[in-house]
Amino acid sequence: MQILRIDSSTTGDQSISRRLTDELVAHFTAKHPDATVVTRDLVAEPLAHIDPITTKAIRTAPETHEEAVAAAYPDQRAVLDEFLASDIVIVGAPMYNFTIPSQLKAWLDRLGVPGVTFTYSEAGPEGLAGGRKVVIASARGGEYSNDQIAENQESLLTTFFGFIGVDDLHFVRVEKAGFGPDAIAAGFQAAKQEIAKL
Ligand SMILES: Cc1cc2nc3c(=O)[nH]c(=O)nc-3n(C[C@H](O)[C@H](O)[C@H](O)COP(=O)(O)O)c2cc1C
Numbered sequence: 595m596q597i598l599r600i601d602s603s604t605t606g607d608q609s610i611s612r613r614l615t616d617e618l619v620a621h622f623t624a625k626h627p628d629a630t631v632v633t634r635d636l637v638a639e640p641l642a643h644i645d646p647i648t649t650k651a652i653r654t655a656p657e658t659h660e661e662a663v664a665a666a667y668p669d670q671r672a673v674l675d676e677f678l679a680s681d682i683v684i685v686g687a688p689m690y691n692f693t694i695p696s697q698l699k700a701w702l703d704r705l706g707v708p709g710v711t712f713t714y715s716e717a718g719p720e721g722l723a724g725g726r727k728v729v730i731a732s733a734r735g736g737e738y739s740n741d742q743i744a745e746n747q748e749s750l751l752t753t754f755f756g757f758i759g760v761d762d763l764h765f766v767r768v769e770k771a772g773f774g775p776d777a778i779a780a781g782f783q784a785a786k787q788e789i790a791k792l
Pocket of ligand 1: 604608611612689690734736
């Protein structure tokens with residue numbers, strides 16, 4: 595069994611989502627002591643924004659690749675293969691300016707691959723990347739459960755992972771991080787209860 599841990603917070607040792615990904619790794623390794631844990635820190639080692647070469651490498655068939663695209667392909671495909679080889683995927687996903695950090699978006703850009711993780715037919719889109727558990731470690735400054743402000747962080751991740759066929763998707767969240775230490779402590783307490791259920 596492989597557990598993949600993804601982090602995308604830029605707030606270093608102050609990071610709430612990194613504390614949550616720590617807790618989630620501890621939880622799942624206790625449950626699956628033989629699991630291999632693979633860590634991808636998208637801030638320490640960022641993936642570049644996609645460009646004309648990497649877009650082709652990610653999204654077109656290898657036999658159609660010209661030299662530069664063929665050269666780019668192995669590194670791009672490795673990101674997808676790492677995800678596909680994982681049974682549990684833990685994704686640290688802070689809310690930055692109402693959406694996910696661009697580092698995390700660059701990772702998603704390697705996973706949405708026609709013919710591999712999704713396909714279209716007359717019946718509509720079909721996700722092909724099910725069969726794994728994905729747990730989002732969400733952290734945000736405000737409170738969004740009251741629906742007063744639109745958010746494109748958890749909703750984006752719900753749409754994306756649903757589209758590629760992940761039906762075992764969970765959110766563990768600390769919100770109201772901007773309200774101060776008491777709110778953060780209450781958020782962690784609630785999050786730990788959610789983690790225990792996974
Ligand atoms: C660059 C940046 C942008 C942020 N934008 C928002 C925002 O749009 N809405 C919000 O509720 N909180 C926002 N916050 C607060 C974070 O969501 C909150 O601090 C959260 O804990 C971040 O996760 P992290 O601690 O793992 O970095 C922002 C924080 C940063 C650093």
